[in-house]
Amino acid sequence: MxxxxxxxxxxxxxxxxxxxxxxxxxxxxxxxxxxxxxxxxxxxxxxxxxxxxxxxxxxxxxxxxxxxxTASESMMNLKVGDFQSLPVVVAENMTVYDAIVQLFLEDVGTLFVVDEKSHLQGVLSRKDLLRTSIGTQELTKIPVHIIMSRMPNIVYCKKSDSLIGAAKKLIDRQVDSLPVVNETENGLEIVGRLTKTSVTKAFISLAETHDL
Amino acid sequence: MxxxxxxxxxxxxxxxxxxxxxxxxxxxxxxxxxxxxxxxxxxxxxxxxxxxxxxxxxxxxxxxxxxxxTASESMMNLKVGDFQSLPVVVAENMTVYDAIVQLFLEDVGTLFVVDEKSHLQGVLSRKDLLRTSIGTQELTKIPVHIIMSRMPNIVYCKKSDSLIGAAKKLIDRQVDSLPVVNETENGLEIVGRLTKTSVTKAFISLAETHDL
Missing domain, CATH: 1.10.10.10 (Winged helix-like DNA-binding domain superfamily/Winged helix DNA-binding domain)
Structure with a gap:
């Protein structure tokens, strides 16, 4: 250089x-x-x-x-859909205990909660689960819909959104993960998960692609 | 121009x-x-x-x-020291319960554990704390040094390291946070905290600076 x-x-x-x-x-x-x-x-x-x-x-x-x-255009052209990972969803009536187990089994930081039609109803972060786990002994009885974040407090993005825009949402709203959704008449279909890990990986691959 | x-x-x-x-x-x-x-x-x-x-x-x-x-040169030249945030440390004999409370009070995802000479001894992630909190009722009795990650399993970085290098460590070692340290004869002094949030912020500011 x-x-x-x-x-x-x-x-x-x-x-x-x-x-x-x-x-x-x-x-x-x-x-x-x-x-x-x-x-x-x-x-x-x-x-x-x-x-x-x-x-x-x-x-x-x-x-x-x-x-x-070239490098900066690449940056602005990066799309959520190119960096998203698979979403992990749980049902609204799953217990908090089972959700925590699911989080470890799937090795993710955030779970998305869906109704019986598979539409997004809530988000469960590690912090939500940790807060509940020290607040009560009844983890095997409380369903996740009691403790999850709900609309309109859920921040989400779409596959076609710019990665930079989604990254800003992660920072501004102080969350680790965004559900990637399709907006349909009946609700939000979850198609992916965009995390700070996704953005960090994009940052690395961009630096490596343009390495001189 | x-x-x-x-x-x-x-x-x-x-x-x-x-x-x-x-x-x-x-x-x-x-x-x-x-x-x-x-x-x-x-x-x-x-x-x-x-x-x-x-x-x-x-x-x-x-x-x-x-x-x-070029943007990629800029990227390669970014240093950990320019993007790190303040570390949150706890003592080895703090209880798991108090550590969880501390995590919420400080609003961080990772706590660093130090000995009485303020040298790095361990790392506590949200997952470590969550795992313990569903495994036992004795949160107010177990000290954090029982459950923390220890050397040689702690990944760390230095202020002068490249941000890209540190980002790779976060991804490769699957952690949310690295302690930023000074290596001294007597141990590792913690001077900062580098997280996926730090990297995501750097990504955003880089994109904005090179925005056309």
Whole structure:
């Protein structure tokens, strides 16, 4: 990784191309009161570094710094559907004790609670379960619908949502996991689970993809 | 001359440094009525993106945006120290019950256990606490050192480690949180906490900085 330092003239050229491109080398030289030959090294460097693109018979144009936009475009284009994992659902009348066992069996941090039509009714986090487990001895009797978070307090996302948007929901709403849903007339069908783990994995794969 | 869009706070910081640089992070924080810790991610990103340069014992100064760094280079250069949060520690002989209460009071997902010399001895995750809470009625009697994870099973990182490296540890070792430590002759001093939340926040701020 070598950060490139532009000299003053290169900076000026960049500015000219940005405002007037496509523009020929001749025209740039004219604006600077310099010869085309004098500018040649600067134009070569700017083109090699990816600041400028050159097309024969057209001229130079500003590339928008391709190397940077590629990675950042990738970031903005990442979709929830590409990083979601499988949801783990339990029924509303399952006991808290059984839900905790389920959490360990499936090795997840959050359970989604569904009704008999498989529509989303609630969310159970480790904190919800832990809070209940120290508050009562009746874990094998209390059904999860008593302690779960319900609408409108459930934050969810869709497969086609941007990963960044979903990541913001995780942070802003202080949750570890979002159900990924299809909105239907009859309710929310759960199709996935998006967690801080999903986002962390995306962060790693993005860094590795664009590793130079 | 840059396709990078900064958020409002980053813009303000840039303005302050332009007008007053070289200026220390402390001094910038003072002007904004914010803590140095709050500013750390913004300063890291502005430096990585090439807007600011930093010199030890001197401070930040405006670089004129002459360096070219890609988003992926920025990503590789992010350090744990810029995104870590405050650690929450408990003593080895604290009861499991009190530890759970502490977890809720501090609103964290992981507690670090220290000996009387404040050196890292163990880690308590929500899952450790939940497992214990359904396995026994004696939560108010069992000390945490009985159930905590111990060396060599504790994964940790240092302030100067790359954020990507730490993120990989979180994923590979399937933990939610890493203690950030100073390695000393006598043991590991805990100086921070790096979580999947930290990584998710970094991901968001990186995407926003490089947003077009």
């Amino acid at each position: 070598s950060p490139i330092e532009l000299n003053k003239r290169q900076d000026t050229i960049l500015q000219i191309v940005k405002e007037n491109g496509p523009i020929t080398g001749e025209q740039i030289a004219e604006r600077l009161n310099l010869t085309r030959a004098t500018l040649r090294p600067d134009l070569a460097i700017l083109t090699m570094a990816g600041f400028l693109d050159a097309r024969p018979r057209v001229g130079y144009f500003y590339s928008g710094k391709k190397t940077m936009t | 840059s396709p990078i869009e900064l958020n409002k706070r980053q813009d303000t910081i840039l303005q302050i440094v332009k007008e007053n640089g070289p200026i220390t992070g402390e001094q910038i924080a003072e002007r904004l009525n914010l803590t140095r810790a709050t500013l750390r991610p913004d300063l890291a990103i502005l430096t990585m993106a090439g807007f600011l340069d930093a010199r030890p014992r001197v401070g930040y100064f405006y670089s004129g945006k002459k360096t070219m760094t």
